[in-house]
Every structure is written in C-alpha cells, then in structure tokens.
Amino acid sequence: MGLTGRIRVPSDKSITHRAVMFGAVAHGVTTIHDPLLGADCRSTMEAMRRLGATVEERADRVVITGTDKMASTTIDCGNSGTTMRLLTGLLVGYDGTYELMGDESLSKRPMGRVTVPLRERGANIEGDYAPIRIRGSELGRIDYTLPVASAQVKSAILLAGLRAKGETIVREPMLSRDHTERMLPLFGGRIDVTIEDGVRVIRLDPGGLKGATVHVPADPSSAAFFWAGAAIVPNSRVTTVDVCLNETRIGFLRTLERMGASVSIERARPLGEETVADVTVSTSTLRGIELGGEAIPHQIDELPLFALVASQATSPSTVRDAGELRVKETDRIRTVVTELKTLGVDIEETEDGFTVRPSPIRGGDVDAFGDHRLSMMLQIAALLTDDPVHIHGMDVSDVSYPQFHQDLQRLGREIE
Structure with missing residues (x-):
C-alpha cells in the first residue's frame, strides 16, 4: 500500500527561530502565526524568556513583547545548534554576562565558525564548544567573507551588527538560506543586498527593531x-x-x-x-x-x-x-x-x-x-x-x- 493524501507539515523551523529572536529584541509586540513548537524552537522561546522578553503561547500563534535589555543568565539550548549560534551573535553587544549550554550532542558541535569572526569585531567570548561564555562588549565594524556557505554564521554576524558601532558587511560567495535577510526589513532592520563581482554582499546598519507580524x-x-x-x-x-x-x-x-x-x-x-x-x-x-x-x-x-x-x-x-x-x-x-x-x-x-x-x-x-x-x-x-x-x-x-x-x-x- 502506498502513501496517499494531502498534508500540511509543521511550520518552518528556521523561520520560527528567527521570528522569536527578532521579536524578543524588538520594540513593541510581535505576533507569530503558525509557529513551529518542536523542541528546538522551544529552546529558543525559553531562552528569550530567560533574557527578559515576554513570550506567550496561544492557540495558533505566539505573541512576544520585546525587551531593551538582555538580563544576565545561563541558557540551556538543548539540542539546538541554531539557538546557540544565533544567540551568540545576538548577545555579544548587550551589557551582561551569559552562558550558553547544551545537551551532550550539542556540546560536541563546533561553534568556532561563529565565535572566531565575532571576536574579530571585538566580542568577548570564551569557548569554541559549549558551554560558551559571553561578556557583552562594544563591537566594531566588520567586513567578513564566509569561508563556507552557512546561514547560521551569516545570521549570527548580522544579529551582532544590530548593536555594533559601525557597518556590518557579509560577503557570501555561495548562497545559503536567506531567511534572516528577508525578515529583518519586516522588523525595520536597515539591510541592503547586492551582487558585486559575482559575490552576494549583505550590508547592515546598526539600529533597533520594531515589532512585526510574521506568518510561518x-x-x-x-x-x-x-x-x-x-x-x-x-x-x-x-x-x-x-x-x-x-x-x-x-x-x-x-x-x-x-x-x-x-x-x-x-x-x-x-x-x-x-x-x-x-x-x-x-x-x-x-x-x-x-x-x-x-x-x-x-x-x-x-x-x-x-x-x-x-x-x-x-x-x-x-x-x-x-x-x-x-x-x-x-x-x-x-x-x-x-x-x-x-x-x-x-x-x-x-x-x-x-x-x-x-x-x-x-x-x-x-x-x-x-x-x-x-x-x-x-x-x-x-x-x-x-x-x-x-x-x-x-x-x-x-x-x-x-x-x-x-x-x-x-x-x-x-x-x-
């Protein structure tokens, strides 16, 4: 007997992660319709709660009230590499101290591809494997060429750029998932994407985000x-x-x-x-x-x-x-x-x-x-x-x- 029928599979994990993080640091209220509520995305939701955002689960949506400050805390990222890598970029520009932990599997996964470029722009990060310890610091301008196609690295650098003192430039010789670049303008992020000599170039100016409505x-x-x-x-x-x-x-x-x-x-x-x-x-x-x-x-x-x-x-x-x-x-x-x-x-x-x-x-x-x-x-x-x-x-x-x-x-x- 074969497989037959119509089905709506669960909502997108990558988009849900980003919508929750952007909403948590945005001014005002963000409504996420049809989010994925699997274990990885719940790790991100709980992380944002611990950092000070209000995250409410309703029947078919999540409603988030953002916070201007990220409270110092320890965060369990579970098995979610997306949560750990993107949070590392998000938190390095805030005034606080943070420790990112994970389960046994996540603790074996390398984080250096994120921590190394962030350190280049002044981030104070200890560890290239979990636990990752972050002390917020002033971030400078960065012009970074991705050595491998990685949406998580790209996103971490762009998230750090929201609180940097200068422009963030990411050069992407090979296109990776582009949900971050698509979604940031929805939240008021000042971002521009061009092609220069065959290379995709993303430029982001620092600045705050505002609440938005996201359909996943x-x-x-x-x-x-x-x-x-x-x-x-x-x-x-x-x-x-x-x-x-x-x-x-x-x-x-x-x-x-x-x-x-x-x-x-x-x-x-x-x-x-x-x-x-x-x-x-x-x-x-x-x-x-x-x-x-x-x-x-x-x-x-x-x-x-x-x-x-x-x-x-x-x-x-x-x-x-x-x-x-x-x-x-x-x-x-x-x-x-x-x-x-x-x-x-x-x-x-x-x-x-x-x-x-x-x-x-x-x-x-x-x-x-x-x-x-x-x-x-x-x-x-x-x-x-x-x-x-x-x-x-x-x-x-x-x-x-x-x-x-x-x-x-x-x-x-x-x-x-």
Missing part, C-alpha cells in the same frame, strides 16, 4: 520526507500544502526533479516575505545523479534522505562537498552509511560524502542516534520492505516534527 509557512525540510516517500514507495501520491518555496530551501525537491520524479507545484503565492505553494509528488522511476558544489547548501539537511532515495534509483549516485554533515546532531555521513547498510543498502562512505548503488531494502534493527532527521529517514526506509524494521530512539523526530509518526500512519502506513 510549512517547512520544506519536513515536507521532504513525504516527497521522498511518495517518489519511491509504490502506488504513492502525496500533496504537501502551504510549503515554503524559497529556492535556498528546496534543493532536495529540485534534486528529485533531476532524478526524474513526478513533481507538480501549484498555487504558488506570497506569504509575508516568502512564497508558498502546494507540492505533489508521485511514484516515479528515478535515475542516479551526482550532487556537489553549490547544490549542497540548499539541501544539506536532506542529504541523509537523498541517500535513501538514491538507493531506489536505477543507477548509482554520489554526494561530495558535504563534509558539513560530520558536525551535525551526529556525524551524519557515518550514521547514515552504517544504518542504511544494516537495511541492505550498498553505500560507501567518503571523506565528504558517500556513493550509493541501487539496492533493495531489507528489515533490521537500526538506531536514530538522537538525530531527528535520521529517525525520519529510517521511518521512510521501513516503508520499502515487508520485513520488520525496528528503529531505536524513533521519537527523537519530535525535535523538528512533532507527530511525524502519526502523520505517516495517517497517509497509509504503520511503522514500528
């Missing part, structure tokens, strides 16, 4: 699991509605199209600073492809899912230039390879990616290793075999997609 679309990173399932599970057709169609976020959908998947995009329309649409994917015969270079940042979170999809193609696939996967919630290259091998996939690990050959999926005992995206990928894999697949730690998917297991069942399949 459905998360394409969550919808991707249903796109993948619909493409590879026989007799499937799934429509995901109101999905954010930002091109920096739908690299995986474009990859499915390259592989020959049947993809239909309908009712494209604006929602705030973003575009949303209804996306339908149906079972298809897929061909293997090679992914690398500029294609990687726009689907970095979906590459574990690509490994599974590639195993169902008619020819081999390769991923390269994806070393960033090794410093996610787990070493996602290693864990994806080991767990898919357990299920019978012919997959080989490389330093910065993997090679996958067409393979039938079989049953087995696998582990999510505390990684929400690995858990969801394995649940999709289980749809491809009649043999039992036992997933240890499956509930970790709640981090970004509460009720994922239930939604998968509702579309037609039971997973253990």
Whole structure:
C-alpha cells in the first residue's frame, strides 16, 4: 500500500527561530502565526524568556513583547545548534554576562565558525564548544567573507551588527538560506543586498527593531520526507500544502526533479516575505545523479534522505562537498552509511560524502542516534520492505516534527 493524501507539515523551523529572536529584541509586540513548537524552537522561546522578553503561547500563534535589555543568565539550548549560534551573535553587544549550554550532542558541535569572526569585531567570548561564555562588549565594524556557505554564521554576524558601532558587511560567495535577510526589513532592520563581482554582499546598519507580524509557512525540510516517500514507495501520491518555496530551501525537491520524479507545484503565492505553494509528488522511476558544489547548501539537511532515495534509483549516485554533515546532531555521513547498510543498502562512505548503488531494502534493527532527521529517514526506509524494521530512539523526530509518526500512519502506513 502506498502513501496517499494531502498534508500540511509543521511550520518552518528556521523561520520560527528567527521570528522569536527578532521579536524578543524588538520594540513593541510581535505576533507569530503558525509557529513551529518542536523542541528546538522551544529552546529558543525559553531562552528569550530567560533574557527578559515576554513570550506567550496561544492557540495558533505566539505573541512576544520585546525587551531593551538582555538580563544576565545561563541558557540551556538543548539540542539546538541554531539557538546557540544565533544567540551568540545576538548577545555579544548587550551589557551582561551569559552562558550558553547544551545537551551532550550539542556540546560536541563546533561553534568556532561563529565565535572566531565575532571576536574579530571585538566580542568577548570564551569557548569554541559549549558551554560558551559571553561578556557583552562594544563591537566594531566588520567586513567578513564566509569561508563556507552557512546561514547560521551569516545570521549570527548580522544579529551582532544590530548593536555594533559601525557597518556590518557579509560577503557570501555561495548562497545559503536567506531567511534572516528577508525578515529583518519586516522588523525595520536597515539591510541592503547586492551582487558585486559575482559575490552576494549583505550590508547592515546598526539600529533597533520594531515589532512585526510574521506568518510561518510549512517547512520544506519536513515536507521532504513525504516527497521522498511518495517518489519511491509504490502506488504513492502525496500533496504537501502551504510549503515554503524559497529556492535556498528546496534543493532536495529540485534534486528529485533531476532524478526524474513526478513533481507538480501549484498555487504558488506570497506569504509575508516568502512564497508558498502546494507540492505533489508521485511514484516515479528515478535515475542516479551526482550532487556537489553549490547544490549542497540548499539541501544539506536532506542529504541523509537523498541517500535513501538514491538507493531506489536505477543507477548509482554520489554526494561530495558535504563534509558539513560530520558536525551535525551526529556525524551524519557515518550514521547514515552504517544504518542504511544494516537495511541492505550498498553505500560507501567518503571523506565528504558517500556513493550509493541501487539496492533493495531489507528489515533490521537500526538506531536514530538522537538525530531527528535520521529517525525520519529510517521511518521512510521501513516503508520499502515487508520485513520488520525496528528503529531505536524513533521519537527523537519530535525535535523538528512533532507527530511525524502519526502523520505517516495517517497517509497509509504503520511503522514500528
């Protein structure tokens, strides 16, 4: 039995994180409609409460009253790298002392890509791994070229720039997620984006923000699991509605199209600073492809899912230039390879990616290793075999997609 039906997946995690932070430091009231209330975004919400903002949860929205000062405190960022990296940038210009902590997994993830450029502009930060200790200081001008495509680094530098004494310039040779640049003007941020000699240049003048209304679309990173399932599970057709169609976020959908998947995009329309649409994917015969270079940042979170999809193609696939996967919630290259091998996939690990050959999926005992995206990928894999697949730690998917297991069942399949 295939996957069939229409579904509105949870709202976008990246946009929710940023809307909560911007609202917490803005003057006045911010209303966030349809926010994601998974564990990672709740870490950001609780952080802003501890810092002095008022964050109220209502039926379908979050209402935030911002604060001019950030109270000195210790913040538990849980498993959320976005919370820790963006908060580091946000707090360095405030008059206070702050300690950012995380769980065991987050404490192993490197923060130097954020702390190093912030120190260059005068930030007083101790530690390149959690706990990160910050003492607010006066920040100078910065002109920084991103060495790798990273929306979190870019956003941290821009957030610090709101309270700096001079202009912030970020040069981005390879485009990463652009939600921060799109959203700051909505809150009154003075930001300008141009292309100079083929490089994307973002300029931000310091200044306060004002409260705004934000509508959060459905998360394409969550919808991707249903796109993948619909493409590879026989007799499937799934429509995901109101999905954010930002091109920096739908690299995986474009990859499915390259592989020959049947993809239909309908009712494209604006929602705030973003575009949303209804996306339908149906079972298809897929061909293997090679992914690398500029294609990687726009689907970095979906590459574990690509490994599974590639195993169902008619020819081999390769991923390269994806070393960033090794410093996610787990070493996602290693864990994806080991767990898919357990299920019978012919997959080989490389330093910065993997090679996958067409393979039938079989049953087995696998582990999510505390990684929400690995858990969801394995649940999709289980749809491809009649043999039992036992997933240890499956509930970790709640981090970004509460009720994922239930939604998968509702579309037609039971997973253990």
